[in-house]
Amino acid sequence: MKRVQFQSRWVPYVLLLPQLTIVCLFFLWPAGEAIRSSFYLEDPFGFGSTFVGLDNFKTILSDPEYFKAAAFTAVFTFLVAFFALSLSLLLAVKADKVVKGATVYKTLIIWVYAVAPPVTGLIGAMLFDVNIGPFTHLAHDFGWDMRVGVNYYDTAFAMVVAAVWNQIPINFIYFLSGLQSIPKAVQEAASIDCRSSFKRFWTVTFPLLAPTGFFMLVINITYAMFDTFGLVDVMTKNEPANNPVTLVYKVYADGFRGNDLGGSSAQSVVLMIVVFALTIVQFRFVERRVHYN
Amino acid sequence: MRKVTIWDHLILILGAVIMMGPLVVAFLTSTHDSVDIYMSGLQFTFGDRFVPTYDKVLAHSGGFTKEVTGLTMLWNSLILGLGFAIGKIVISMMAAYAIVYFRFRFATAVFWLIFSTLLLPLEVRIIPSYEVVQKFGLLNSYAGMIVPLIASATGTFFFRQFYKSVPDELLEAARIDGAGPFKFFIDILVPLSTTMMSALFIIMFVYGWNQYLWPTLMTTDEHYFTIVRGIKQILQVWVGGNQIPAYNEAMALAILAVVPPVLVVILFQRWFIKGLTESDK
Numbered sequence: 001m002k003r004v005q006f007q008s009r010w011v012p013y014v015l016l017l018p019q020l021t022i023v024c025l026f027f028l029w030p031a032g033e034a035i036r037s038s039f040y041l042e043d044p045f046g047f048g049s050t051f052v053g054l055d056n057f058k059t060i061l062s063d064p065e066y067f068k069a070a071a072f073t074a075v076f077t078f079l080v081a082f083f084a085l086s087l088s089l090l091l092a093v094k095a096d097k098v099v100k101g102a103t104v105y106k107t108l109i110i111w112v113y114a115v116a117p118p119v120t121g122l123i124g125a126m127l128f129d130v131n132i133g134p135f136t137h138l139a140h141d142f143g144w145d146m147r148v149g150v151n152y153y154d155t156a157f158a159m160v161v162a163a164v165w166n167q168i169p170i171n172f173i174y175f176l177s178g179l180q181s182i183p184k185a186v187q188e189a190a191s192i193d194c195r196s197s198f199k200r201f202w203t204v205t206f207p208l209l210a211p212t213g214f215f216m217l218v219i220n221i222t223y224a225m226f227d228t229f230g231l232v233d234v235m236t237k238n239e240p241a242n243n244p245v246t247l248v249y250k251v252y253a254d255g256f257r258g259n260d261l262g263g264s265s266a267q268s269v270v271l272m273i274v275v276f277a278l279t280i281v282q283f284r285f286v287e288r289r290v291h292y293n
Numbered sequence: 294m295r296k297v298t299i300w301d302h303l304i305l306i307l308g309a310v311i312m313m314g315p316l317v318v319a320f321l322t323s324t325h326d327s328v329d330i331y332m333s334g335l336q337f338t339f340g341d342r343f344v345p346t347y348d349k350v351l352a353h354s355g356g357f358t359k360e361v362t363g364l365t366m367l368w369n370s371l372i373l374g375l376g377f378a379i380g381k382i383v384i385s386m387m388a389a390y391a392i393v394y395f396r397f398r399f400a401t402a403v404f405w406l407i408f409s410t411l412l413l414p415l416e417v418r419i420i421p422s423y424e425v426v427q428k429f430g431l432l433n434s435y436a437g438m439i440v441p442l443i444a445s446a447t448g449t450f451f452f453r454q455f456y457k458s459v460p461d462e463l464l465e466a467a468r469i470d471g472a473g474p475f476k477f478f479i480d481i482l483v484p485l486s487t488t489m490m491s492a493l494f495i496i497m498f499v500y501g502w503n504q505y506l507w508p509t510l511m512t513t514d515e516h517y518f519t520i521v522r523g524i525k526q527i528l529q530v531w532v533g534g535n536q537i538p539a540y541n542e543a544m545a546l547a548i549l550a551v552v553p554p555v556l557v558v559i560l561f562q563r564w565f566i567k568g569l570t571e572s573d574k
Contacts, residue, residue: 005396006474007395007396008395008474012400013391015387015390015391016388019388022384023406026444027418029421030418031413033425034420037421091305091308098301098302106562108309109312110558115554116521116554117505122524122528122547123544123547126319126322126544132334133335165312168312173566173570229506237528251416251420252416252506255419264420268419275413279411
């Protein structure tokens with residue numbers, strides 16, 4: 001905090017009023033409501049609700065569909081984070097190295113950041129379309145009978161590809177800025193001691209980049225779990241029946257389509273716990289890095 | 294020293310092609326006739342239907358009621374993007390100013406209350422949020438679309454970090470000269486923050502423009518559809534229809550949804566990167 005501060009009886013409250021109003025109305029209230037209704041069974045015709053304790057949680061945790069979605073979310077998150085991070089790291093290392101055309105490469109790679117996940121989903125659905133998709137034709141040439149939208153695993157594959165594509169630019173930006181903040185002196189000293197640039201990368205650059213990488217791992221997990229909603233929604237073409245869906249999608253589908261408010265709220269609460277854990281990990285890390293600096 | 298090889302360039306070129314390819318193909322396909330696309334797949338050349346397709350998508354067709362045009366949807370997206378970015382910046386600058394520059398009771402409680410919003414993304418409290426907005430009668434309104442999205446405190450966190458890095462001497466000097474809290478804020482802090490404001494503005498504009506789930510829930514009246522929301526509408530027409538899907542129009546709409554935020558990111562690249570890499574601290 002600042003050494004010098006203003007003292008006023010009312011000014012800080014006036015300044016905080018808009019933010020606090022919005023937080024209370026559109027954050028605290030809904031979040032509290034989600035937790036409350038996770039313990040209630042809502043009448044499907046709107047005639048009140050009954051307290052059922054932990055029944056909603058027991059129901060979702062014994063529902064094979066929920067486990068299927070949870071398993072898919074875990075695998076999807078892992079694959080998206082792994083490939084989005086490693087491919088963007090490769091590109092960032094190369095972009096950090098070249099001088100000629102560096103700005104052009106950078107621009108060409110980062111502009112995809114502005115593509116919304118549902119648009120990515122739409123373009124992905126077209127590229128992997130059973131009739132017109134070039135990727136489907138290519139897969140057929142290799143003897144892979146790819147049926148995105150019909151076959152569970154093919155759809156999952158297409159979703160991972162599209163999500164990784166969408167996530168590369170932001171990772172690239174962070175990795176590049178991380179690489180550029182490594183002091184030149186360190187790199188020069190390393191290049192005197194070690195001739196192999198491959199070995200130099202893994203023993204000097206990579207460890208120095210680890211703090212950035214860890215922060216980005218959290219960002220990528222959050223992206224794959226939550227921000228891909230639009231992508232999943234569009235790529236399953238509103239027919240989630242036999243297609244892979246993520247947990248966030250299931251919260252929406254069960255709550256709005258299935259009208260199962262209690263079950264959907266219980267799923268929300270489970271996700272809240274996951275996000276809570278992720279955020280704590282992130283905060284602890286941020287503190288450590290501030291300390292480190 | 295580090296030697297740049299041809300391989301480095303090849304990998305970067307391949308990366309750029311992979312990143313650009315899908316959008317280029319989408320654009321090229323949108324310039325062809327939907328029957329051709331249906332017969333021979335996505336297109337890799339520039340077709341002859343550019344003007345009629347985009348004219349139709351922008352000014353004529355759209356939705357079930359056939360009243361909403363691409364232009365209306367672009368306009369709604371612009372309002373959502375601008376309203377969200379400006380609203381968020383103004384509100385979070387005020388809140389961060391109070392938190393950093395004032396000593397008041399409940400300061401710690403307020404701080405934690407605001408930052409608890411970072412814990413739960415809108416997606417996990419989506420249904421109760423919908424009900425709250427419904428209670429206020431804000432469905433199918435710009436306010437209903439924009440205000441609940443502002444609840445997350447990312448902007449406040451961003452400005453709090455920045456204000457903390459502003460030297461204390463500035464405030465001391467300003468107070469000796471007799472500046473009150475409002476004068477200091479307007480005449481000193483806001484001008485100092487312009488870079489930060491621009492950086493956050495770009496990120497938030499793109500974020501607002503690209504919103505999908507929330508506008509989808511908020512709007513049933515097609516006059517409030519954003520262009521990203523319009524994508525869902527296309528799919529519903531697609532899935533239900535028996536005739537050849539209008540692939541060209543779908544692609545044209547996707548391109549229209551992408552062009553404005555892409556232009557913003559490319560034109561203001563430096564601020565945008567600064568905003569991203571500063572805000573993570």
